[in-house]
Amino acid sequence: MKNKVEKLRKSLNMNQEDFAKAIHVSRQTVSAIETGKYNPSLQLAFVISEFFGKSIEEIFIYERGSKNEKK
Numbered sequence: 001m002k003n004k005v006e007k008l009r010k011s012l013n014m015n016q017e018d019f020a021k022a023i024h025v026s027r028q029t030v031s032a033i034e035t036g037k038y039n040p041s042l043q044l045a046f047v048i049s050e051f052f053g054k055s056i057e058e059i060f061i062y063e064r065g066s067k068n069e070k071k
């Protein structure tokens with residue numbers, strides 16, 4: 001799943017550490033989300049969307065047929 005977290009975070013001139021503190025996760029979690037190595041839980045996705053004032057769909061882009069999707 002792709003996302004716009006890094007772009008949105010940078011638009012607020014925030015570093016990963018400050019953003020992580022704001023949403024109560026580790027900096028490593030933020031890094032993993034931004035690089036697509038980790039998909040956040042639905043609860044965390046809501047926290048992120050509320051932080052940026054956007055819908056989940058505006059931030060996280062689901063791509064059908066990804067290599068990780070079971071058939």
